[in-house]
Amino acid sequence: MKIAIIGTGNLGKSIAKGLINTNAITTLYLTKRNTDSIAEFDGYKNVNLTTDNALAVKNSDIIILAVQPSHLEGVLKGISSLLTENHVLISTVTGFSIDKIETIVGADQFIIRAMPNTAIAVGKSMTCICSNLKGTKRIKVAEAIFNRLGHSLVIPESQMQAATVVCASGIAFWMRLIRATTQAAIQLGFDAKEAQELAMHTSEGAASLLIANGHHPEEEIDRVTTPKGCTIEGLNEMEHKGLSSSLIQGMIASYNKISNIRKEQV
Structure with missing residues:
Protein backbone atom coordinates (compact mmCIF):
# COMPACT_ATOMS: atom_id res chain seq x y z
CA MET A 1 0.00 0.00 0.00
CA PRO A 156 -22.86 3.86 11.39
CA GLU A 157 -21.53 7.41 11.67
CA SER A 158 -24.42 8.20 14.03
CA GLN A 159 -22.70 5.98 16.62
CA MET A 160 -19.26 7.60 16.39
CA GLN A 161 -19.87 9.88 19.38
CA ALA A 162 -20.89 6.91 21.49
CA ALA A 163 -17.83 5.03 20.24
CA THR A 164 -15.66 7.94 21.36
CA VAL A 165 -16.97 7.48 24.90
CA VAL A 166 -16.79 3.67 24.99
CA CYS A 167 -13.45 3.25 23.22
CA ALA A 168 -11.46 6.50 23.43
CA SER A 169 -12.61 7.82 26.81
CA GLY A 170 -12.98 4.18 27.81
CA ILE A 171 -9.21 3.85 28.09
CA ALA A 172 -9.29 6.38 30.94
CA PHE A 173 -12.21 4.62 32.61
CA TRP A 174 -10.37 1.30 32.57
CA MET A 175 -7.21 2.99 33.83
CA ARG A 176 -9.17 4.29 36.81
CA LEU A 177 -10.49 0.80 37.56
CA ILE A 178 -6.97 -0.61 37.33
CA ARG A 179 -5.74 2.19 39.59
CA ALA A 180 -8.42 1.39 42.17
CA THR A 181 -7.48 -2.29 42.07
CA THR A 182 -3.84 -1.30 42.56
CA GLN A 183 -4.74 0.79 45.60
CA ALA A 184 -6.71 -2.10 47.09
CA ALA A 185 -3.76 -4.45 46.55
CA ILE A 186 -1.47 -2.00 48.35
CA GLN A 187 -3.87 -1.89 51.28
CA LEU A 188 -3.83 -5.69 51.31
CA GLY A 189 -0.06 -5.71 51.75
CA PHE A 190 1.62 -5.59 48.32
CA ASP A 191 4.13 -2.90 47.45
CA ALA A 192 3.13 -0.39 44.77
CA LYS A 193 5.00 -2.04 41.90
CA GLU A 194 3.68 -5.51 42.70
CA ALA A 195 0.16 -4.14 43.18
CA GLN A 196 0.09 -2.52 39.76
CA GLU A 197 1.53 -5.64 38.14
CA LEU A 198 -1.23 -7.75 39.70
CA ALA A 199 -3.92 -5.30 38.61
CA MET A 200 -2.64 -4.89 35.05
CA HIS A 201 -2.23 -8.55 34.24
CA THR A 202 -5.44 -9.63 35.93
CA SER A 203 -7.45 -7.10 33.89
CA GLU A 204 -5.63 -8.24 30.74
CA GLY A 205 -6.47 -11.85 31.58
CA ALA A 206 -10.15 -11.05 32.14
CA ALA A 207 -10.46 -9.34 28.76
CA SER A 208 -8.45 -12.08 27.04
CA LEU A 209 -10.85 -14.74 28.32
CA LEU A 210 -13.81 -12.96 26.74
CA ILE A 211 -11.96 -12.32 23.49
CA ALA A 212 -10.84 -15.95 23.25
CA ASN A 213 -14.09 -17.71 24.05
CA GLY A 214 -16.81 -15.15 23.32
CA HIS A 215 -18.58 -15.78 26.62
CA HIS A 216 -20.78 -13.27 28.41
CA PRO A 217 -18.90 -11.73 31.37
CA GLU A 218 -21.37 -13.30 33.81
CA GLU A 219 -20.39 -16.78 32.60
CA GLU A 220 -16.79 -16.13 33.59
CA ILE A 221 -17.90 -14.57 36.88
CA ASP A 222 -19.86 -17.75 37.65
CA ARG A 223 -16.67 -19.78 37.13
CA VAL A 224 -14.92 -17.79 39.86
CA THR A 225 -17.68 -17.43 42.45
CA THR A 226 -18.63 -20.12 44.97
CA PRO A 227 -21.52 -20.20 47.46
CA LYS A 228 -20.75 -18.03 50.49
CA GLY A 229 -17.27 -17.41 49.05
CA CYS A 230 -15.03 -14.36 49.16
CA THR A 231 -15.61 -13.44 45.49
CA ILE A 232 -19.40 -13.13 45.70
CA GLU A 233 -18.99 -11.26 49.00
CA GLY A 234 -16.78 -8.71 47.28
CA LEU A 235 -18.98 -8.45 44.19
CA ASN A 236 -22.10 -7.83 46.26
CA GLU A 237 -20.36 -5.15 48.32
CA MET A 238 -19.21 -3.40 45.13
CA GLU A 239 -22.73 -3.45 43.69
CA HIS A 240 -24.21 -2.17 46.97
CA LYS A 241 -21.81 0.76 46.68
CA GLY A 242 -22.93 1.38 43.07
CA LEU A 243 -19.99 0.13 40.98
CA SER A 244 -21.96 -0.78 37.85
CA SER A 245 -24.35 2.16 38.18
CA SER A 246 -21.50 4.65 38.64
CA LEU A 247 -19.66 3.35 35.57
CA ILE A 248 -22.79 3.46 33.41
CA GLN A 249 -23.77 6.94 34.60
CA GLY A 250 -20.23 8.19 34.08
CA MET A 251 -20.23 7.02 30.47
CA ILE A 252 -23.64 8.60 29.88
CA ALA A 253 -22.33 11.87 31.36
CA SER A 254 -19.38 11.75 28.95
CA TYR A 255 -21.73 11.12 26.04
CA ASN A 256 -23.95 14.04 27.03
CA LYS A 257 -20.89 16.29 27.24
CA ILE A 258 -19.58 15.37 23.81
CA SER A 259 -23.10 15.77 22.37
CA ASN A 260 -23.37 19.29 23.80
CA ILE A 261 -19.96 20.21 22.40
CA ARG A 262 -21.07 18.95 18.98
CA LYS A 263 -24.25 21.07 19.14
CA GLU A 264 -22.19 24.17 19.94
CA GLN A 265 -20.01 23.52 16.89
CA VAL A 266 -22.95 23.24 14.49
Whole structure:
Protein backbone atom coordinates (compact mmCIF):
# COMPACT_ATOMS: atom_id res chain seq x y z
CA MET A 1 0.00 0.00 0.00
CA LYS A 2 1.16 3.53 -0.78
CA ILE A 3 0.11 5.55 2.25
CA ALA A 4 0.47 9.16 3.36
CA ILE A 5 -0.09 10.31 6.93
CA ILE A 6 -0.91 14.00 6.96
CA GLY A 7 -0.06 15.46 10.35
CA THR A 8 2.30 13.03 12.04
CA GLY A 9 1.73 13.92 15.68
CA ASN A 10 1.35 11.36 18.47
CA LEU A 11 -1.48 9.48 16.78
CA GLY A 12 0.14 9.70 13.36
CA LYS A 13 3.41 8.36 14.77
CA SER A 14 1.64 5.43 16.39
CA ILE A 15 -0.08 4.56 13.12
CA ALA A 16 3.20 4.86 11.23
CA LYS A 17 5.01 2.57 13.68
CA GLY A 18 2.27 -0.03 13.38
CA LEU A 19 2.33 0.06 9.59
CA ILE A 20 6.12 -0.20 9.46
CA ASN A 21 6.34 -2.98 12.05
CA THR A 22 3.73 -5.08 10.24
CA ASN A 23 5.20 -4.51 6.76
CA ALA A 24 1.92 -2.98 5.57
CA ILE A 25 3.45 -0.43 3.20
CA THR A 26 5.24 -0.26 -0.11
CA THR A 27 5.69 3.50 0.30
CA LEU A 28 4.93 5.73 3.29
CA TYR A 29 4.94 9.54 3.33
CA LEU A 30 4.86 11.31 6.69
CA THR A 31 4.13 15.02 6.76
CA LYS A 32 4.78 17.52 9.53
CA ARG A 33 5.37 21.26 9.61
CA ASN A 34 8.71 20.55 11.28
CA THR A 35 10.17 17.20 10.25
CA ASP A 36 12.66 17.28 13.13
CA SER A 37 9.85 15.98 15.33
CA ILE A 38 9.54 12.85 13.16
CA ALA A 39 13.28 12.32 12.61
CA GLU A 40 13.00 8.92 14.31
CA PHE A 41 11.52 7.61 11.03
CA ASP A 42 14.40 8.88 8.91
CA GLY A 43 16.33 6.01 7.40
CA TYR A 44 13.49 3.50 7.28
CA LYS A 45 13.21 1.86 3.88
CA ASN A 46 10.48 3.42 1.68
CA VAL A 47 9.57 5.99 4.35
CA ASN A 48 9.69 9.63 3.28
CA LEU A 49 9.53 12.67 5.58
CA THR A 50 8.26 15.95 4.18
CA THR A 51 6.60 19.26 5.00
CA ASP A 52 4.79 19.14 1.64
CA ASN A 53 1.29 17.66 1.87
CA ALA A 54 0.87 17.94 -1.90
CA LEU A 55 3.94 15.79 -2.52
CA ALA A 56 2.65 13.15 -0.12
CA VAL A 57 -0.80 13.07 -1.74
CA LYS A 58 0.56 12.81 -5.28
CA ASN A 59 2.65 9.78 -4.32
CA SER A 60 0.03 7.91 -2.29
CA ASP A 61 -3.20 5.97 -2.77
CA ILE A 62 -4.38 6.10 0.85
CA ILE A 63 -4.33 9.36 2.79
CA ILE A 64 -4.67 9.19 6.57
CA LEU A 65 -5.61 12.57 8.03
CA ALA A 66 -4.30 12.89 11.60
CA VAL A 67 -4.19 16.66 12.07
CA GLN A 68 -5.80 18.75 14.81
CA PRO A 69 -9.55 19.39 14.24
CA SER A 70 -8.92 23.12 13.75
CA HIS A 71 -6.46 22.37 10.93
CA LEU A 72 -8.44 19.79 8.96
CA GLU A 73 -10.51 22.16 6.85
CA GLY A 74 -7.41 24.02 5.66
CA VAL A 75 -5.58 20.77 4.92
CA LEU A 76 -8.52 19.41 2.91
CA LYS A 77 -8.80 22.61 0.89
CA GLY A 78 -5.09 22.44 0.21
CA ILE A 79 -5.18 18.91 -1.22
CA SER A 80 -8.68 18.71 -2.74
CA SER A 81 -7.54 19.64 -6.25
CA LEU A 82 -4.93 16.86 -6.13
CA LEU A 83 -7.33 14.05 -5.28
CA THR A 84 -8.10 11.48 -7.96
CA GLU A 85 -10.93 8.97 -8.22
CA ASN A 86 -8.62 6.33 -6.75
CA HIS A 87 -7.61 8.11 -3.54
CA VAL A 88 -8.97 6.82 -0.24
CA LEU A 89 -9.31 9.44 2.51
CA ILE A 90 -9.23 8.17 6.10
CA SER A 91 -9.87 10.84 8.73
CA THR A 92 -8.99 10.20 12.38
CA VAL A 93 -10.08 13.71 13.34
CA THR A 94 -12.64 13.90 16.14
CA GLY A 95 -15.88 15.80 15.55
CA PHE A 96 -15.37 16.45 11.82
CA SER A 97 -18.26 14.73 10.05
CA ILE A 98 -18.27 13.00 6.70
CA ASP A 99 -20.72 15.65 5.44
CA LYS A 100 -18.19 18.37 6.25
CA ILE A 101 -15.44 16.48 4.46
CA GLU A 102 -17.69 15.91 1.44
CA THR A 103 -18.51 19.62 1.32
CA ILE A 104 -14.82 20.35 0.78
CA VAL A 105 -13.59 17.46 -1.38
CA GLY A 106 -16.84 16.19 -2.91
CA ALA A 107 -19.08 13.19 -2.29
CA ASP A 108 -17.46 11.32 -5.18
CA GLN A 109 -14.37 10.55 -3.07
CA PHE A 110 -13.81 7.43 -0.96
CA ILE A 111 -14.20 8.94 2.52
CA ILE A 112 -13.76 6.98 5.75
CA ARG A 113 -13.71 8.08 9.38
CA ALA A 114 -11.76 6.10 11.97
CA MET A 115 -11.82 6.51 15.77
CA PRO A 116 -8.78 4.78 17.29
CA ASN A 117 -7.75 5.05 20.94
CA THR A 118 -4.39 5.61 22.60
CA ALA A 119 -3.72 1.86 22.81
CA ILE A 120 -2.89 2.12 19.10
CA ALA A 121 0.63 2.96 20.31
CA VAL A 122 1.04 -0.67 21.43
CA GLY A 123 -1.01 -2.27 18.65
CA LYS A 124 -4.10 -2.78 20.84
CA SER A 125 -6.51 -0.08 19.68
CA MET A 126 -10.25 -0.66 19.46
CA THR A 127 -10.95 1.39 16.33
CA CYS A 128 -14.45 2.18 15.07
CA ILE A 129 -14.87 2.91 11.37
CA CYS A 130 -17.60 4.44 9.20
CA SER A 131 -17.75 5.78 5.64
CA ASN A 132 -19.72 7.74 3.10
CA LEU A 133 -21.70 5.86 0.46
CA LYS A 134 -18.81 5.60 -1.97
CA GLY A 135 -16.39 4.77 0.83
CA THR A 136 -18.20 1.50 1.54
CA LYS A 137 -16.35 0.11 -1.48
CA ARG A 138 -13.01 0.71 0.29
CA ILE A 139 -14.00 0.06 3.91
CA LYS A 140 -12.00 -3.19 3.83
CA VAL A 141 -8.87 -1.15 3.22
CA ALA A 142 -9.40 0.76 6.46
CA GLU A 143 -10.19 -2.47 8.31
CA ALA A 144 -6.96 -4.02 7.03
CA ILE A 145 -4.95 -1.04 8.28
CA PHE A 146 -6.50 -0.79 11.73
CA ASN A 147 -6.65 -4.54 12.30
CA ARG A 148 -2.85 -4.41 12.12
CA LEU A 149 -3.03 -1.89 14.97
CA GLY A 150 -5.52 -3.75 17.15
CA HIS A 151 -9.16 -4.52 16.36
CA SER A 152 -11.69 -2.65 14.22
CA LEU A 153 -15.46 -2.49 13.98
CA VAL A 154 -17.56 -0.90 11.23
CA ILE A 155 -20.44 1.18 12.64
CA PRO A 156 -22.86 3.86 11.39
CA GLU A 157 -21.53 7.41 11.67
CA SER A 158 -24.42 8.20 14.03
CA GLN A 159 -22.70 5.98 16.62
CA MET A 160 -19.26 7.60 16.39
CA GLN A 161 -19.87 9.88 19.38
CA ALA A 162 -20.89 6.91 21.49
CA ALA A 163 -17.83 5.03 20.24
CA THR A 164 -15.66 7.94 21.36
CA VAL A 165 -16.97 7.48 24.90
CA VAL A 166 -16.79 3.67 24.99
CA CYS A 167 -13.45 3.25 23.22
CA ALA A 168 -11.46 6.50 23.43
CA SER A 169 -12.61 7.82 26.81
CA GLY A 170 -12.98 4.18 27.81
CA ILE A 171 -9.21 3.85 28.09
CA ALA A 172 -9.29 6.38 30.94
CA PHE A 173 -12.21 4.62 32.61
CA TRP A 174 -10.37 1.30 32.57
CA MET A 175 -7.21 2.99 33.83
CA ARG A 176 -9.17 4.29 36.81
CA LEU A 177 -10.49 0.80 37.56
CA ILE A 178 -6.97 -0.61 37.33
CA ARG A 179 -5.74 2.19 39.59
CA ALA A 180 -8.42 1.39 42.17
CA THR A 181 -7.48 -2.29 42.07
CA THR A 182 -3.84 -1.30 42.56
CA GLN A 183 -4.74 0.79 45.60
CA ALA A 184 -6.71 -2.10 47.09
CA ALA A 185 -3.76 -4.45 46.55
CA ILE A 186 -1.47 -2.00 48.35
CA GLN A 187 -3.87 -1.89 51.28
CA LEU A 188 -3.83 -5.69 51.31
CA GLY A 189 -0.06 -5.71 51.75
CA PHE A 190 1.62 -5.59 48.32
CA ASP A 191 4.13 -2.90 47.45
CA ALA A 192 3.13 -0.39 44.77
CA LYS A 193 5.00 -2.04 41.90
CA GLU A 194 3.68 -5.51 42.70
CA ALA A 195 0.16 -4.14 43.18
CA GLN A 196 0.09 -2.52 39.76
CA GLU A 197 1.53 -5.64 38.14
CA LEU A 198 -1.23 -7.75 39.70
CA ALA A 199 -3.92 -5.30 38.61
CA MET A 200 -2.64 -4.89 35.05
CA HIS A 201 -2.23 -8.55 34.24
CA THR A 202 -5.44 -9.63 35.93
CA SER A 203 -7.45 -7.10 33.89
CA GLU A 204 -5.63 -8.24 30.74
CA GLY A 205 -6.47 -11.85 31.58
CA ALA A 206 -10.15 -11.05 32.14
CA ALA A 207 -10.46 -9.34 28.76
CA SER A 208 -8.45 -12.08 27.04
CA LEU A 209 -10.85 -14.74 28.32
CA LEU A 210 -13.81 -12.96 26.74
CA ILE A 211 -11.96 -12.32 23.49
CA ALA A 212 -10.84 -15.95 23.25
CA ASN A 213 -14.09 -17.71 24.05
CA GLY A 214 -16.81 -15.15 23.32
CA HIS A 215 -18.58 -15.78 26.62
CA HIS A 216 -20.78 -13.27 28.41
CA PRO A 217 -18.90 -11.73 31.37
CA GLU A 218 -21.37 -13.30 33.81
CA GLU A 219 -20.39 -16.78 32.60
CA GLU A 220 -16.79 -16.13 33.59
CA ILE A 221 -17.90 -14.57 36.88
CA ASP A 222 -19.86 -17.75 37.65
CA ARG A 223 -16.67 -19.78 37.13
CA VAL A 224 -14.92 -17.79 39.86
CA THR A 225 -17.68 -17.43 42.45
CA THR A 226 -18.63 -20.12 44.97
CA PRO A 227 -21.52 -20.20 47.46
CA LYS A 228 -20.75 -18.03 50.49
CA GLY A 229 -17.27 -17.41 49.05
CA CYS A 230 -15.03 -14.36 49.16
CA THR A 231 -15.61 -13.44 45.49
CA ILE A 232 -19.40 -13.13 45.70
CA GLU A 233 -18.99 -11.26 49.00
CA GLY A 234 -16.78 -8.71 47.28
CA LEU A 235 -18.98 -8.45 44.19
CA ASN A 236 -22.10 -7.83 46.26
CA GLU A 237 -20.36 -5.15 48.32
CA MET A 238 -19.21 -3.40 45.13
CA GLU A 239 -22.73 -3.45 43.69
CA HIS A 240 -24.21 -2.17 46.97
CA LYS A 241 -21.81 0.76 46.68
CA GLY A 242 -22.93 1.38 43.07
CA LEU A 243 -19.99 0.13 40.98
CA SER A 244 -21.96 -0.78 37.85
CA SER A 245 -24.35 2.16 38.18
CA SER A 246 -21.50 4.65 38.64
CA LEU A 247 -19.66 3.35 35.57
CA ILE A 248 -22.79 3.46 33.41
CA GLN A 249 -23.77 6.94 34.60
CA GLY A 250 -20.23 8.19 34.08
CA MET A 251 -20.23 7.02 30.47
CA ILE A 252 -23.64 8.60 29.88
CA ALA A 253 -22.33 11.87 31.36
CA SER A 254 -19.38 11.75 28.95
CA TYR A 255 -21.73 11.12 26.04
CA ASN A 256 -23.95 14.04 27.03
CA LYS A 257 -20.89 16.29 27.24
CA ILE A 258 -19.58 15.37 23.81
CA SER A 259 -23.10 15.77 22.37
CA ASN A 260 -23.37 19.29 23.80
CA ILE A 261 -19.96 20.21 22.40
CA ARG A 262 -21.07 18.95 18.98
CA LYS A 263 -24.25 21.07 19.14
CA GLU A 264 -22.19 24.17 19.94
CA GLN A 265 -20.01 23.52 16.89
CA VAL A 266 -22.95 23.24 14.49
